[in-house]
Amino acid sequence: MRWRVLWGLKVEKMLDRLPRHIVGAFFDWARAVESDGMEATRKLPGYHDEKLQGSLAGLRSVRLGKAYRVFYFEVMTSAGKVAQIEKVSKHEYTK
Numbered sequence: 597m598r599w600r601v602l603w604g605l606k607v608e609k610m611l612d613r614l615p616r617h618i619v620g621a622f623f624d625w626a627r628a629v630e631s632d633g634m635e636a637t638r639k640l641p642g643y644h645d646e647k648l649q650g651s652l653a654g655l656r657s658v659r660l661g662k663a664y665r666v667f668y669f670e671v672m673t674s675a676g677k678v679a680q681i682e683k684v685s686k687h688e689y690t691k
Contacts, residue, residue, distance in 0.1 A: 598676035599634050601626040601668075607681050614664065614684065621660040622684055629679055634670075655682060663687050 611619050628637045638645040644659045648667075658666045663686050671678045 597633070599629050599679065600676060601629050601679045601681065603681035607684060610684050618660050618664045618684075621664075622666060625658055625660065625666065634677065634679065660684070 611622065614622075625637065625643060628640065637643065642659065646657055648655045648657055652667070655667050655669050658668070660666060664684065665687050666684050667682045668679045669682065671680055
């Protein structure tokens with residue numbers, strides 16, 4: 597099954613405000629998902645892909661560094677699976 601990683605203008609603006617090494621890590625993760633698939637990427641050490649609970653139930657998070665996370669959800673389409681990025685920000689699970 598083919599994976600795509602998609603995000604909108606809101607996420608683009610978030611990426612503009614982040615440190616360059618975090619933006620690089622984000623694009624590395626997105627390329628890995630699209631080339632190797634989500635299952636293979638989840639097995640890579642360092643990303644710590646996890647399902648969230650509480651007010652963020654339904655989302656998953658991936659570590660981009662010690663303090664930054666990608667928050668996304670998965671969608672099945674006729675063309676394959678999509679990881680829809682909701683936000684990229686500092687680690688704040690309570691918001």
